[in-house]
Amino acid sequence: xxxxxxxxxxxxxxxxxxxxxxxxxxxxxxxxxxxxxxxxxxxxxxxxxxxxxxxxxxxxxxxxxxxxxxxxxxxxxxxxxxxxxxxxxxxxxxxxxxxxxxxxxxxxxxxxxxxxxxxxxxxxxxxxxxxxxxxxxxxxxxxxxxxxxxxxxxxxxxxxxxxxxxxxxxxxxxxxxxxxxxxxxxxxxxxxxxxxxx
Amino acid sequence: xxxxxxxxxxxxxxxxxxxxxxxxxxxxxxxxxxxxxxxxxxxxxxxxxxxxxxxxxxxxxxxxxxxxxxxxxxxxxxxxxxxxxxxxxxxxxxxxxxxxxxxxxxxxxxxxxxxxxxxxxxxxxxxxxxxxxxxxxxxxxxxxxxxxxxxxxxxxxxxxxxxxxxxxxxxxxxxxxxxxxxxxxxxxxxxxxxxxxx
DNA sequence: GTCTATACGCTGATAGAC
DNA sequence: GTCTATCAGCGTATAGAC
Numbered sequence: 001x002x003x004x005x006x007x008x009x010x011x012x013x014x015x016x017x018x019x020x021x022x023x024x025x026x027x028x029x030x031x032x033x034x035x036x037x038x039x040x041x042x043x044x045x046x047x048x049x050x051x052x053x054x055x056x057x058x059x060x061x062x063x064x065x066x067x068x069x070x071x072x073x074x075x076x077x078x079x080x081x082x083x084x085x086x087x088x089x090x091x092x093x094x095x096x097x098x099x100x101x102x103x104x105x106x107x108x109x110x111x112x113x114x115x116x117x118x119x120x121x122x123x124x125x126x127x128x129x130x131x132x133x134x135x136x137x138x139x140x141x142x143x144x145x146x147x148x149x150x151x152x153x154x155x156x157x158x159x160x161x162x163x164x165x166x167x168x169x170x171x172x173x174x175x176x177x178x179x180x181x182x183x184x185x186x187x188x189x190x191x192x193x194x195x196x197x198x
Numbered sequence: 199x200x201x202x203x204x205x206x207x208x209x210x211x212x213x214x215x216x217x218x219x220x221x222x223x224x225x226x227x228x229x230x231x232x233x234x235x236x237x238x239x240x241x242x243x244x245x246x247x248x249x250x251x252x253x254x255x256x257x258x259x260x261x262x263x264x265x266x267x268x269x270x271x272x273x274x275x276x277x278x279x280x281x282x283x284x285x286x287x288x289x290x291x292x293x294x295x296x297x298x299x300x301x302x303x304x305x306x307x308x309x310x311x312x313x314x315x316x317x318x319x320x321x322x323x324x325x326x327x328x329x330x331x332x333x334x335x336x337x338x339x340x341x342x343x344x345x346x347x348x349x350x351x352x353x354x355x356x357x358x359x360x361x362x363x364x365x366x367x368x369x370x371x372x373x374x375x376x377x378x379x380x381x382x383x384x385x386x387x388x389x390x391x392x393x394x395x396x
Numbered sequence: 397g398t399c400t401a402t403a404c405g406c407t408g409a410t411a412g413a414c
Numbered sequence: 415g416t417c418t419a420t421c422a423g424c425g426t427a428t429a430g431a432c
Contacts, residue, residue, distance in 0.1 A: 216398080216399095247399080248399075248400060248401085250399075250400065250401075250402090251398075251399050251400075254397090254398065254399065255398090
């Protein structure tokens with residue numbers, strides 16, 4: 001880790017137990033009603049607290065959402081570090097492709113609710129740490145001095161990750177979906193599979 | 199229940215001038231603050247009306263949003279009809295690809311604000327007419343008895359339309375973007391030149 | 397038909413007592 | 415750490431003036 005940890009931290013006050021109860025209640029309710037349809041009152045009721053008590057632990061509604069999705073954001077950050085440490089650009093790009101597809105498929109059910117949730121999208125737009133990570137990944141994908149086609153293809157790859165949460169493919173086997181997503185991504189970004197080491 | 203409201207129609211009351219003033223004010227404000235960040239009060243103030251007067255013309259906040267995006271939805275509906283009237287499936291698919299890309303690029307600036315707006319996405323999810331059109335286009339794209347790869351590719355194409363509103367490509371020339379989007383879509387969906395009807 | 401005045405229940409958020 | 419009390423603002427709704 002380098003530098004400034006506090007930027008990304010939701011910084012909840014107090015000790016752990018009530019916190020976890022709030023987050024558990026929030027996740028349950030997000031599944032049932034979506035993020036936008038979940039009020040602080042509902043979270044407080046299910047966690048057995050008052051609205052104001054919830055506010056003691058999390059200073060804003062956004063902070064609860066961020067605390068819920070932070071593990072996934074951290075995983076993305078780790079991905080860019082792994083890619084940055086790769087021996088060459090092809091390897092780095094392949095780490096990003098397979099890593100992002102894996103990540104998005106690991107959270108497939110969660111993603112169908114959270115990643116595709118409009119309210120989350122709104123929150124992430126205004127989240128500086130997330131923007132930075134997004135920009136870093138984007139730069140790693142397109143490389144230096146990209147032409148128009150490269151930039152378009154990278155953008156298509158980025159938006160294609162969303163299909164993991166698509167209702168039309170919800171019942172498709174995850175392994176099959178993974179293979180097709182990675183195949184198409186490799187063809188799109190134009191990186192050959194890394195050569196075997198030996 | 200009041201009267202027998204038509205399900206699909208935003209059905210504003212009254213007719214003409216004030217309506218348009220409200221819609222103009224709404225569009226301006228959507229550009230400035232996004233849909234979610236625009237309240238009825240703001241719309242009323244800019245249109246020179248009270249909140250209740252706005253509520254007279256549009257019974258709900260959603261109705262205003264729907265009235266704003268209805269022209270685009272109608273265009274999509276016309277597209278599926280054109281595709282359905284095509285001589286063979288390859289032609290139909292190509293009509294859909296080029297038509298959807300064109301549509302999304304025509305509304306590029308509008309789309310960057312509206313099409314990508316989380317609040318709009320939320321509204322459209324609950325909009326039955328829109329769901330039906332989406333399902334129809336999807337069926338026309340993948341054809342009968344699609345295999346897994348076909349379905350994945352169709353889903354990728356669908357999500358790829360979003361890049362028209364992507365900030366990273368905002369300054370890219372529209373014609374160049376169009377060419378690359380169509381090229382990639384054709385490669386993805388894999389439509390050959392229409393065969394002669396034998 | 398078009399609009400004003402007024403209000404309801406709810407939201408996210410804050411201040412301060414225990 | 416958790417409470418009560420309170421806030422302004424929201425979308426929605428109705429009664430009634432013109």
